[in-house]
Amino acid sequence: MSAVKTRFAPSPTGYLHIGGARTALFSWAYAKRHAGQFILRIEDTDVARSTPEAVQAILDGMAWLQLDHDEGPYYQMQRMDRYKQVLNNLLAAGHAYYCYSSKEELDALRESQMLQGLKPRYDGRWRPAADKQLPVPPSGVQPVVRFKNPTEGVVVWDDLVKGRIEIANAELDDLIIARADGTPTYNFCVVVDDWEMGITQVIRGDDHVNNTPRQINLLKALGAQVPQYAHLSMILGDDGQKLSKRHGAVSVMQYHEDGYLREAVLNYLARLGWSHGDDEVFSMSQFCEWFDLDHITPSAAQFNTEKLNWLNAHYIKTLPLAQIAQEVAPRLHQLGIQDITFPALTAVLALYRERCNNLNQLAQEIAFFYQTPTVNSVDAEKHITPETAVVIEAFVTKAQACDWSANALHEVLNTVVAAQQIKFPKLAMPLRVALIGVAQSPSIDQVMALLGKEVCLQRIRSLFPKI
Numbered sequence: 302m303s304a305v306k307t308r309f310a311p312s313p314t315g316y317l318h319i320g321g322a323r324t325a326l327f328s329w330a331y332a333k334r335h336a337g338q339f340i341l342r343i344e345d346t347d348v349a350r351s352t353p354e355a356v357q358a359i360l361d362g363m364a365w366l367q368l369d370h371d372e373g374p375y376y377q378m379q380r381m382d383r384y385k386q387v388l389n390n391l392l393a394a395g396h397a398y399y400c401y402s403s404k405e406e407l408d409a410l411r412e413s414q415m416l417q418g419l420k421p422r423y424d425g426r427w428r429p430a431a432d433k434q435l436p437v438p439p440s441g442v443q444p445v446v447r448f449k450n451p452t453e454g455v456v457v458w459d460d461l462v463k464g465r466i467e468i469a470n471a472e473l474d475d476l477i478i479a480r481a482d483g484t485p486t487y488n489f490c491v492v493v494d495d496w497e498m499g500i501t502q503v504i505r506g507d508d509h510v511n512n513t514p515r516q517i518n519l520l521k522a523l524g525a526q527v528p529q530y531a532h533l534s535m536i537l538g539d540d541g542q543k544l545s546k547r548h549g550a551v552s553v554m555q556y557h558e559d560g561y562l563r564e565a566v567l568n569y570l571a572r573l574g575w576s577h578g579d580d581e582v583f584s585m586s587q588f589c590e591w592f593d594l595d596h597i598t599p600s601a602a603q604f605n606t607e608k609l610n611w612l613n614a615h616y617i618k619t620l621p622l623a624q625i626a627q628e629v630a631p632r633l634h635q636l637g638i639q640d641i642t643f644p645a646l647t648a649v650l651a652l653y654r655e656r657c658n659n660l661n662q663l664a665q666e667i668a669f670f671y672q673t674p675t676v677n678s679v680d681a682e683k684h685i686t687p688e689t690a691v692v693i694e695a696f697v698t699k700a701q702a703c704d705w706s707a708n709a710l711h712e713v714l715n716t717v718v719a720a721q722q723i724k725f726p727k728l729a730m731p732l733r734v735a736l737i738g739v740a741q742s743p744s745i746d747q748v749m750a751l752l753g754k755e756v757c758l759q760r761i762r763s764l765f766p767k768i
């Protein structure tokens with residue numbers, strides 16, 4: 302068995318979507334697991350639909366997910382000369398032939414077949430055969446090139462996900478492998494590349510199952526080793542329908558923008574149609590040790606946003622604080638906050654990360670540490686009153702004398718509550734509204750210690766001017 306070589310071969314007609322990312326992840330992990338190589342190949346031959354922006358979006362998505370390739374990216378448009386050479390070799394070897402049928406002719410053929418209740422297919426009128434007289438090529442017509450598909454027998458492959466698949470050659474007509482302008486067609490380029498790049502396992506979406514028997518026949522005609530195939534089932538949205546733009550974020554980078562960690566998205570994608578016992582939470586290195594194609598479900602996988610959110614919360618809580626800080630800092634900048642030097646972001650995150658399952662939400666929740674908060678009017682009306690002003694004043698008087706550590710502030714809070722004979726929220730709520738803008742927060746003493754004495758007093762005084 303030759304060394305494992307897998308590839309991800311997206312057509313750059315849009316962003317890297319969730320399905321593509323999962324295909325890429327599985328191909329990448331398979332190569333890692335077998336100490337093989339992973340290739341990135343951009344299938345940009347559909348010139349009308351491929352765009353440089355889409356190429357960039359795919360590269361960005363792959364980079365964000367850190368699915369690094371060992372070779373490439375190859376661009377099919379840069380390999381045209383090679384495809385044409387192989388095409389000529391096939392023609393010379395008698396595995397392909399020129400077909401001069403016009404569109405009108407083929408339309409008429411199709412129509413008559415349909416009328417007879419037959420499956421529409423090319424009838425092989427330009428296909429050379431031993432004792433066959435071919436028509437005279439019409440002048441001024443540029444022919445297409447068709448592959449001489451075997452007429453007998455079956456194409457069989459043991460799909461590593463779907464099991465054995467058999468297609469009778471009688472079902473397959475002679476595929477056009479080059480257009481009239483000489484450009485090779487999609488299936489042909491894929492075959493030449495998989496062959497020449499030495500791909501051993503083709504892991505791709507099951508929308509390509511129908512192409513596989515044609516590709517296998519082409520590979521055989523080229524004398525190429527046929528790779529193994531693994532066709533991954535599609536991904537359905539939360540609602541059980543085919544995943545589409547309707548479901549919101551289908552682009553991988555959109556998840557990044559929407560506040561998801563790479564670790565969560567990767568872990569989530571890994572479990573989308575693949576399992577390792579009951580393991581739900583695992584790192585990519587763990588995944589690469591475990592990943593195999595036997596445990597991929599052949600049935601469709603259903604997207605579950607709640608589970609992704611749960612994983613995101615898990616990673617927000619458990620990854621090193623410095624890493625979370627790196628993710629949150631640009632999101633604070635996006636909120637218009639430039640200076641995040643004080644208090645230390647990691648300290649703030651240590652206090653707040655348990656509360657959020659999303660990085661954007663986390664940035665919003667901690668923004669008040671770095672900018673004066675907008676006070677919630679409902680909370681203000683309820684908690685900023687002449688009565689609470691008395692309590693707050695008592696607190697400020699005592700607190701000013703302490704060292705402003707969380708412990709000291711905690712004691713001051715308790716002392717004031719006892720002295721004023723009030724319940725704790727009577728003091729904590731108005732304090733929170735003044736400091737944070739809303740009446741909820743994790744422990745107020747820790748928040749105050751992080752904010753620092755000066756900022757706290759300033760904010761309290763702006764709501765309680767007489768203090």
Ligand code: GLU
Binds near residue numbers: 506
């Ligand atoms: N370019 C194809 C696509 O984006 C994938 C081809 C393949 O994996 O063989 O759907």
